Amino acid sequence: MPVDCQVATRGRCGSRGGGQRARGLGWAPFLERARREEKRAEGRRRCGGPASPGGSLSSGQRGRPGTVAAARMAACAEAPELVYLVTGGCGFLGEHVVRMLLEQEPRLRELRVFDLRLSPWLEELKTGPVQVTAIQGDVTQAHEVAAAVSGAHVVIHTAGVVDVFGRVSPETIYKVNVQGTQNVIEACVQMGTRFLVHTSSMEVVGPNIKGQPFHRGDEDTPYEAVHKHPYPQSKAQAERLVLEANGREVRGGLTLVTCALRPTGIYGEGHQIMRDFYRQGLRLGGRLFRAVPASVEHGRVYVGNVAWMHVLVARELEQRAALMGGQVYFCYDQSPYKSYEDFNMEFLGPCGLRLVGTRPLLPHWLLVLLTALNTLLQWLLRPLVLYAPLLNPYTLAMANTTFTVSTNKAQRHFGYKPLFSWEVSRARTILWLQGKEGSAQ
Ligand SMILES: NC(=O)C1=CN([C@@H]2O[C@H](COP(=O)(O)OP(=O)(O)OC[C@H]3O[C@@H](n4cnc5c(N)ncnc54)[C@H](O)[C@@H]3O)[C@@H](O)[C@H]2O)C=CC1
């Protein structure tokens, strides 16, 4: 069980993991094949080639997928004109959105990356054809947000505090996630920016405090969404603000078009919690111990596909404003439905770790007791040190409650298909964990 202390640092860039190689089971040829497949896909994804395997229906060519490549070529030939702003652009998801935009949005002239902490990898992006502007700023400061939004055509708002471990105070979570989102909305209105894509979360729906399962649900599945924890509460409030803002008049007299994307648990290159589990497994001699039943399914989605959905939504929002404005979309792909721990083993296994036990090794009541102990310790130690273990009453409840999504709303509304297959998503994540990926993520 992960009951050790999780250090509250980010360390996203340049990690080289534990460097263990894939053991047995013929993983090397598989990874090599996946790497080749990915290289080919990379080539196709570049401007002028059809986005494989999903592809999007580019503006003006909707409903005629056969002409997508030609449309991309045409878009590339035109002078790029659009200014995008990505808040939280240096975060785990934000970095993927930024890189995906540079790869996949041929109409991009300037990309503004706004974050509390700017990452060094931004420098290397500044040498490309698109103007990349790094803006160090705080979403809780309305004037900083307004300055960054001024002149932008589209805002992708991913910035937020992601904390279910008690590292950050509820006040700060509220200030950043709710007040920060309100500032982004007001800045769009004041500055005449019409298109706002907001990163919400599955957590605005559930799991709820009753621990009721959400099994293969979609955006219309009835579910009692009741939260007590500051993170889901703040995300739910922020999402509501964004959806209510749809249709507001912006400066210049046109209307604001907003929508919200709800990723399930995101994984992929840069996923800090996955790396924490990996390091913990290494410390425990290559083993992790099962704590939740294998039958509890948890929705997961690859970060590259979540980023791709953001890019597609942003691209399609203008042409399909009537359909997409004010809508929510779960983020999904072909990642398998599994328990949180079994899913992690898809990556940690090839890195040499083993999950011990086919059933939870400790009885549930003992785990509940441990979470209570962790909560007490966190409180007692707070004046001295930040004790923020992965296991607390909330995370145990999350891990123990089925929450899976099955929907095609994003495909129906804006032609989304996952850009990365499950095999490629898995291979990329494994390579990153093993420290073999060249990227700084
Ligand atoms: N990680 C996950 O599994 C999921 C994340 N999400 C949402 O996706 C978004 C991104 O999450 P991650 O990339 O995982 O988190 P992250 O912590 O890696 O990225 C968030 C970014 O926002 C920035 N930020 C925080 N406070 C800020 C402020 N006051 N002003 C400006 N920037 C600020 C951080 O510096 C960071 O770069 C969040 O809105 C989160 O709620 C939704 C579903 C699942």
Ligand SMILES: C[C@@H](CO)CCC[C@@H](C)[C@H]1CC[C@H]2[C@@H]3[C@H](O)CC4=CC(=O)CC[C@]4(C)[C@H]3CC[C@]12C
């Ligand atoms: C009981 C432990 C035994 O190994 C496992 C504990 C796992 C937890 C740390 C995770 C289980 C579910 C995760 C959350 C879920 O994926 C949904 C999320 C959505 C978000 O918007 C942010 C991240 C998270 C809250 C995610 C955080 C980690 C878990 C609680």
